[in-house]
Amino acid sequence: MKTFEEIQNSWSQNKEPIDEALLLAISNRVNRLKNKNRITTAVLIATAALLVTCLIRVDYTAPVSFYVGLFLMIGSVGYRVIVEIIFTQKLSKIALDNSYYNYKSAIEKYYCSRLVLHKVWTPIILVIYWTGFVILIPTFKENLTHFWFNYTCISSVPIAIGMLFFIRYHIKKEHLILNKLYEETSIS
């Protein structure tokens, strides 16, 4: 392969029999993805329905601090889940049939906004979540046995550490994707 034309010739001669089994696998995977989406939607609707039912049926005799704490914990997690769903939809709406440059630019914007979410909003949400937990501690002490109260308090520490590592992992992963995007056009 001395000239570009020779390279091109050899390239186009590199042919394989069409993989018909893969065609079936594609069809199956598309159907599986559709089912997965349906299941996710059903789970989210069921969870929301359960929460609403609990809110309606609950006996509102506990101290106000209990409801404030509970609202902060459930609200912060719920808000984060909704934001994540919005981001997933945002990514799927970026037109794949855009030109390379337009698609890359849209993807860059998407990952930049993800980093803002991870670095600014997620820590704020976490602080709200843990504030809710701290507010609930007196209620836990009052209503739980000594063992379960200690268990709740002690287990909260590894949960908090796990959350921090989870956020760190995602920040690193998305930083890496952004760096790759920036590098794509910088090496000749």
Add this chain to the structure above:
Amino acid sequence: MNKYSKIDFEKLYREQYNKVLRLCMGYVQGDEHLAKDLLQEVFIKVWQHWDNFKGGSQRSTWLYRITVNTCLQQLRTDQKYIKTSIEILDKDTSVSESIDKEQQFKSLYSCIYQLSKENQSIILLELEGIPQKEIALIIGIEHNALRTRLNRIKSTLTKCVNNENI
């Protein structure tokens, strides 16, 4: 997707199978297993976005845009492509002296891998014999800019394949 669209989809798959597979192989240095994974991802996206095709260009141009964007996005986000790419590069840089056809291809894939992802896309589309005006549309740059750039990439690639420094 209705019954007729499904028939059209299967027709497109069979017509474009080899071109899309070669493009995918170019991104993963000739690893056929990974290339088939990429091809599968590409055609899943094609299926999912089938009704979004507005007819402003040829169906094949639309397919190549999806191929380039899907392959590159997979390479950015999926660890399996990232690790393998590095491993294969380490293995392949020392084999360019061989005159065997398979080795020549390995050397070619290795040379393509040394280009930026953007230039990889341009040269892979050119190797497929896709008209330059279409490549310009797929990449999103002016035709004249593409022509100049393509000459430079072709020369870099040819030199590399013939074992010269790039």
